[in-house]
Amino acid sequence: MTKVFAVALGILTAIGGFVDIGDLVTNAQVGARFGLSLSWAVVVGVLGICVFAEMSARVAAISGRATFDLVRERLGPRLGLLNLLTSMLITFLTFVAEIGGVALALQLASSVHELLIVPLVGLLVWLVLWRAKFAAIENVFGILGLALVVFAVAVWQLGPDWGALLHQAVTADKPGDEEWSTYAYYAVALFGAAMTPYEVFFFSSGGVEEHWDAKELTTMRANVLIGFPLGGALSLSIAASAWLVLGPLDISVDTLGQVALPVAAALGKVGLAVAIVGFVAATFGAACETGLSVAYSVGQYFGAQWGKFVRPREAVTFHAVLMLSALLATAFLMTAVDPILVTEASVVFSAVALPLTYFPILVVANDPDYMGTYVNGRLANVLGVIYLGVIAVAAVAAIPLMIWTRMGQ
Amino acid sequence: MSASADRGLENRLTGPIDGVLHLLDRQLIDSQGRLLGKVDDVELTPTYVLDDGDENADRLAITGILTGPAALLDRFGGKLGKILVERWGQNRVSEPHRTRPWRIDIDDVERLDSALHLSVQRDGVLRRDRDALRLGRLTGMGVLDPAGEQIGRVLDARFEPDGGRLVLCSLIVGHGRPGSLLGYDRRSDQGPLLVRAVVRWMHRHTVIVAAEDAEIDWPTATVRLRSRPTERPDHAFG
Incomplete structure (x- = not known):
């Protein structure tokens, strides 16, 4: 019974935890402009994160080593450090975007200016990272993030022409007034939003935090293979609702309020309130995960004690990095930079940084030295190699597309 | 614990x-x-x-x-x-x-x-x-064959237990191309096939040298070999 409960809880938190500020903003932007014609990019991204997360969590469970341990062991200290700095920078950018996202969501509820909320959010994130138990962080925000199901309800309430939506999704039917270059740019952005590297750092480090071993593999696979696709479905419902409400009015999404607009239109104030709860939970949870990921990466590269499974005074460097990144992220947001812009940049750079950690994990997941009999099977390797190609293409294409389309203008 | x-x-x-x-x-x-x-x-x-x-x-x-x-x-x-x-x-x-x-x-x-x-x-x-x-200084040393010509660099060093210690038994020598830390040049059963084929091809010149045949000169960071090696380190680990 407790096993069933654990699996169910894991799946629910994976659904809520999948969606973060990147998914919210990118899916709404794409939905408003392209409808469901880019759904395939979400599907490709979700399957990709399933492949990546399953591999790295299996490596963590069997070998007891998380992502950046392996990055350094397989790439050496020099390339490993370069990799660490790049990945950390992008995870930090995502961290900034998530904190900004929490502030924007609270601004929707309170009408207090975002800049007044940012320091409070930064402080709260740090306090939670310092004091709260790992399982509490994972579960509370994951479950509350399920409030975003309100987007699926909104789509249903709007009573769309399901056949037309499905047709648009299946045939990847790009609206005539959009360019192919922006279409490709948003495909990469959606891919990056679904397959954010921090999710994997966090997931695999979390496996070490919770002392997973071979017994937990089934639970882990259920979380990944059921939770993430359902989270992806949630992302698609955000896109669909944006298309139905914002598409006909030619509204492009530049604020978090516009992301919530379709819910307000379909379900009124109550719906909006639920959506805001979902926003806060999803972005706050992701802020904790990205913040932890930055500190995990540093700890794993240098071998210093990391993790929430020991008391803060046993992992001083780890908690110093946590505090410093919360402080820096808050300072960055206080320059009045637009969090939505930071989000857009972070999802594209996520796509650029993916191969850095994906490749070492793919290699180690095949290494009997680390994995014994739990090395990648045929399916994991066929998908693993296909995705190595997909990830490489997305990483190479991302920055040229960003410059060419001027971030999708 | x-x-x-x-x-x-x-x-x-x-x-x-x-x-x-x-x-x-x-x-x-x-x-x-x-x-x-x-x-x-x-x-x-x-x-x-x-x-x-x-x-x-x-x-x-x-x-x-x-x-x-x-x-x-x-x-x-x-x-x-x-x-x-x-x-x-x-x-x-x-x-x-x-x-x-x-x-x-x-x-x-x-x-x-x-x-x-x-x-x-x-x-x-x-x-x-x-x-x-x-060890970190041994790896990367230039390796010279008996004629004094450079044939590569030390990529790794193999140790075996002997008298209660791990003792150097051979050196792995190759062109310092990326990927020698991935393990594909040491074992032939590690997937995925495509990655293995590419990495092994890049490291096709990698050879293994017995420690007795190698004279390590630490100050000049070079290794002189007494015979020209031909053996590949392929199948040491499964």
């Missing part, structure tokens, strides 16, 4: 290991399961090996694990490594021997799997008592 104590992974200290592939950069875990650093480098000491009898030459044995910035920065290699270590020392001139790395004696090491497990607690285990030869 230790997160990976009872994972059923094989203890590598009982058989041959490749120093870079299996030991360098691994996590150090103490007897309580707490983390205390990385294997930033490995200390090698010329040791007189008793058994076998016929050979009396000093052989290089692993005598300690080096950890901390002084060891790590040195491995950034060449001029950059030297400058970084120097700066690390200048950072706090009042501290003696700051450029010497922290050291853990090999006798305090219990097992090696996906991490290096110590038999002692981490509190106060580090020493800074000497500066010795390092």
Whole structure:
């Protein structure tokens, strides 16, 4: 019974935890402009994160080593450090975007200016990272993030022409007034939003935090293979609702309020309130995960004690990095930079940084030295190699597309 | 207690290991399961090996694990490594021997799997008592054939248990192309097929040299071989 409960809880938190500020903003932007014609990019991204997360969590469970341990062991200290700095920078950018996202969501509820909320959010994130138990962080925000199901309800309430939506999704039917270059740019952005590297750092480090071993593999696979696709479905419902409400009015999404607009239109104030709860939970949870990921990466590269499974005074460097990144992220947001812009940049750079950690994990997941009999099977390797190609293409294409389309203008 | 104590992974200290592939950069875990650093480098000491009898030459044995910035920065290699270590020392001139790395004696090491497990607690285990030869300096050395022509660089060093020590038995020599830390040049059963084919092709010139045939000159960072090697390191590990 407790096993069933654990699996169910894991799946629910994976659904809520999948969606973060990147998914919210990118899916709404794409939905408003392209409808469901880019759904395939979400599907490709979700399957990709399933492949990546399953591999790295299996490596963590069997070998007891998380992502950046392996990055350094397989790439050496020099390339490993370069990799660490790049990945950390992008995870930090995502961290900034998530904190900004929490502030924007609270601004929707309170009408207090975002800049007044940012320091409070930064402080709260740090306090939670310092004091709260790992399982509490994972579960509370994951479950509350399920409030975003309100987007699926909104789509249903709007009573769309399901056949037309499905047709648009299946045939990847790009609206005539959009360019192919922006279409490709948003495909990469959606891919990056679904397959954010921090999710994997966090997931695999979390496996070490919770002392997973071979017994937990089934639970882990259920979380990944059921939770993430359902989270992806949630992302698609955000896109669909944006298309139905914002598409006909030619509204492009530049604020978090516009992301919530379709819910307000379909379900009124109550719906909006639920959506805001979902926003806060999803972005706050992701802020904790990205913040932890930055500190995990540093700890794993240098071998210093990391993790929430020991008391803060046993992992001083780890908690110093946590505090410093919360402080820096808050300072960055206080320059009045637009969090939505930071989000857009972070999802594209996520796509650029993916191969850095994906490749070492793919290699180690095949290494009997680390994995014994739990090395990648045929399916994991066929998908693993296909995705190595997909990830490489997305990483190479991302920055040229960003410059060419001027971030999708 | 230790997160990976009872994972059923094989203890590598009982058989041959490749120093870079299996030991360098691994996590150090103490007897309580707490983390205390990385294997930033490995200390090698010329040791007189008793058994076998016929050979009396000093052989290089692993005598300690080096950890901390002084060891790590040195491995950034060449001029950059030297400058970084120097700066690390200048950072706090009042501290003696700051450029010497922290050291853990090999006798305090219990097992090696996906991490290096110590038999002692981490509190106060580090020493800074000497500066010795390092594995990180052996790798990267230029390798000259008997005619004096450079045939590659030292990519890795293989050690085998002998008289209670891990003793250098051979060097792996190849062109310093990326990917030699991935393991594909050492074992032929590691997937995925496509990655293996590419990496093995890149490392098709990699050979293995017996330690007896190699004369290591530490000051000039070169290795002279007494015979031209042809054997590939392919099938050492499955």
